[in-house]
Amino acid sequence: MTSIDIENKCPFCGSSLEPGYVVGDVADSLRAATYRSTLQWFNGDPGWSKSFLQLGEPVGETAVKKGSYALGKRCVQCRKIILDY
Ligand SMILES: [Zn+2]
Secondary structure (H helix, E strand, O other): OOOOOOEEOOHHHHHHHHHEEEEEEOOHHHHHOOOOOEEOOOOOOOOHHHHHHHEEEEEEEEEEOOOOEEEEEOOOOEEEEEEEE
C-alpha cells in the first residue's frame, strides 16, 4: 500500500488537505483474494454503457474488511480530491 507524498497544501487554492480515502463496494472485501478493484477510471465523459460494461481501468486497492478503495487527500474549500492509485 502506498500513500500520496505531497505537501499538505491544495495545489489549486493553497488550503490544508486532509488525508482519507474513497471507497467503492465494501462487499469486494469478501472476494478480495480473487477480484480486482471495482473502482475504475474512465477517460472522457460519463456514460451508462461504459460503466455497465466495466470497460474502465481498475484503480486503487481491494482488501479483506476494507473493500475497494483509493487513498487520497481532499480540499474541502474547493472540493477537490487527489487520489493515489
Ligand atoms: Zn483547494
